[in-house]
Amino acid sequence: MNVPIIDPLQGDFPEIIEDFLQYGSMKCIAFNSCGTLLAAGCSDGNCIIWDFETRGISRKLRDSATISPITSVCWSKHGHRLLVSATDKSLTLWDVKKCEKISRITLQQTALHARLDPGALEPTICLACPLSSAPLLVDISNGSSTSLPVSVSQEGNNYTVATNPRKFSDGSTPFTPTAATFDWSGEVICVGNSKGEILIVGTKTSKVYAIIPVPGGAVIKDIVFSRSGLYVLTNSNDRVIRLFENLLPHHNTINELETIDSSNNNTNNNVEEYDIVDKLKTNGTKCMKYLREFQDVVTKIQWKTPCFSGDDEWILGASASKGEHKLYIWERLGHLVKILEGPKEAIIDLVWHPERPIVVSVSVTGTAYVWAKDYVENWSAFAPDFKELEENEEYIEKEDEFDINPREDEKEKEEVIDEDAEVDIDNSEDTSILKASNGSYGELRYLAAVPSPEQSEQQDKYPASPIKLEESNNSASPFDMDVVANGHASSPMEGSEFFFAEEDGGTSLKRKRKPSAKGMEMQAEKDKKPVIKNPKSSSLSKISKPRTKYEFDSDQDDEFTDGFVF
Known part of the structure; x- marks a missing residue:
């Protein structure tokens, strides 16, 4: 038996349901970059922002024109903006701090997922994945949209790029939405198609630079980047979650892809006829590297919304079975370390806290469950040099342990402090994992409390005495x-x-x-x-x-x- 299963306390991952959040019927959730705010979309069109530290409601974003259920919520890089998609085919961009609507557009189809450009501080470009058509690159400021390619096929010496998913013999479109997401920098978009391929597409040019075949060749349902951008998860219809390593740099990604493409063109100059699809797949080997897969070999269940932990060490997958609230946690090396079981309610959304071992899962009833680590009191942890003993032992003191003047070679070197140096009290050095992962500065961490009308009415009932x-x-x-x-x-x-x-x-x-x-x-x-x-x-x-x-x-x-x- 694996050691991680025998000793689950060695892992920094959640174990029990610590709390639950309830407001209406929640459908989707998303943390901001530092994990202090949690946005939740409800079935009545409301978007609730929870202060995750106090577990109280900080904002209620309500658009009078939207009364349909929310399908997805997405934060901007610094958390000042929030993108909300609904089943009424609308995309709404909000200013979270001012609680104001920036813009709202209506698409031709319902967007199941919508993501803001992670490379912009005040983004207006977003990626929308409609129900049964190709992903769209939408500019919310003016409503313009561009369809992204979903497949590349070879026809003689020429190749064609299709912007529509594969159709049936009768010409109807299959009910299989295409998965797509931005990379860490936002310069490229990863598009998964029904052939089991990932297309690397330029955000500004819509050009296909590479193709990464996914083992199994099944329909790709989800593509998820880790917080650091070093790893990629794919969820396919063959009931397997697969892990890839991202070989592309975080910056100047397009320049790197152009270099890879030009080097392959020079290699094939002496060949009269070559397959353009094979060349794109060769480019794909320099973009992503397949590592391993995760699955339940016994039950062969379908997976729902896989995700990474904040430090990329753990991989989380949720069971897509009805009436089952199960979370599977693996190490990145492939070992299953924990299976968490909750209430008999199906999971519809899942997210891991960016900086802490906390998971929030949303059930089909609209309740968000907060999973946290089960901490056990250990008094020896308060002293780093304290050692627990199973039985009493005789202690032999050192020769100079209690001397007033210890030897010079055992004295600790005193830290030299420059008392004349100026102290900056306005700025502080950020040493958290947030700085190392995405370099976000000036993010919106907390929202000021706004008095509710109910409190004002209670104050009016009891006026102050003269x-x-x-x-x-x-x-x-x-x-x-x-x-x-x-x-x-x-x-x-x-x-x-x-x-x-x-x-x-x-x-x-x-x-x-x-x-x-x-x-x-x-x-x-x-x-x-x-x-x-x-x-x-x-x-x-x-x-x-x-x-x-x-x-x-x-x-x-x-x-x-x-x-x-x-």
């Missing part, structure tokens, strides 16, 4: 609050007089205290004057609830209360 209490240490005493609420003193000091005083242009309520009966007797003896006992002091009035620390039961006699002076 009487301001005199505060002591910026807080009112329980007695003062009870006086204002009930209109009378609810304490042994009932009968004290109150008066209003003007301070700094405002009215404040002050209390003028009367001496107690015992105090009056003591003062009378001192002044040698007769004392008239206040009849109200013989018994305490009924105390209103709640009591304060100054309050006593009403059945106590006067001798007990006369010893206190208020």
Whole structure:
């Protein structure tokens, strides 16, 4: 048996359902680049943005013209824009921070997936994958679109590029949407067709530079790039997930493809007739390298929305079976390390947190489940040099372990600090994996909270009192609050007089205290004057609830209360 299965704690991947998010019926989800915001598209046309740290709703993007279910959501590179596609054939681009709609266009078919150009800071170009036609490169600002090629065929010495998927004998189009996605830089697009091929197409030129045959030759349903752009996953109809290594550079990708293409042309100059498709497949060997495949050899299940972990170490696949909520986690080397089972609900979307071992899965009921690691308390982890012992051992101290002045060779070198150097308090150095992976700076991490109308209505029901209490240490005493609420003193000091005083242009309520009966007797003896006992002091009035620390039961006699002076 594999060691990862025996000891699952060695992997940094989720294990249990920690929480769930629920708002309406969610259909699709997407994290921003740093994982602090989670966008979710709902069946009623709403787009909800969750603050993932607090698990609260930060924004509700609602377009009055869109009441159809959302099919996909996609963040821009820095998270300031969000692209939303719906079943009413619409594409809507939102400004997330301002909660404003930038533009909205309508396509001829419903886009199952829509992706923004990852190379632009404020993108207007997006890639849309319609239901039963070729992928479209759409400019949302003006509504123009370009169909991308999905296949290349050889006809003698010429070749043709088809922009429509393969048709049946009767001329009808098959119900198999074509998968397509941008690469890491956005300079090229990877298009998967029904022949089991991946076409490398230029974003600006729509030219086919290479063809990568996928083993099995089955219809490609999904193409997913890792966060670093070094690896590619494909999900095919033959129930197998395959892993490729991306050999193209992150920058100047088109120049590299042109170089590869020109070198192959020079090689074939002496050949009178050569197959252009074979040349494109030769180019493909220099673009991607096939590594391995992932599947369930026992059940042979179909897979739904595979994805990478944030550090590219783990590969996640979801079961596409109805009534089954299963997640399979593999190492990148091919070993199955964990199978997670959730509620008896089918999975419709799945995403891994960019920086943490957290997975969010959306079930067919519209609930998003948050999977996290099952952390176990381990007190030895608080001290790096602490060692756990199964039984007591005799400790032998070193010769100079507790010496006041240790030897010079064992002293740690003190760090030299330049006290005169200027300190930059405005900028901070980003050392996270985000910097190493995509170099994103200035991304939108959090959204300011917006008061909801419900809170304003509750405040209107309870308007502020025009009487301001005199505060002591910026807080009112329980007695003062009870006086204002009930209109009378609810304490042994009932009968004290109150008066209003003007301070700094405002009215404040002050209390003028009367001496107690015992105090009056003591003062009378001192002044040698007769004392008239206040009849109200013989018994305490009924105390209103709640009591304060100054309050006593009403059945106590006067001798007990006369010893206190208020």
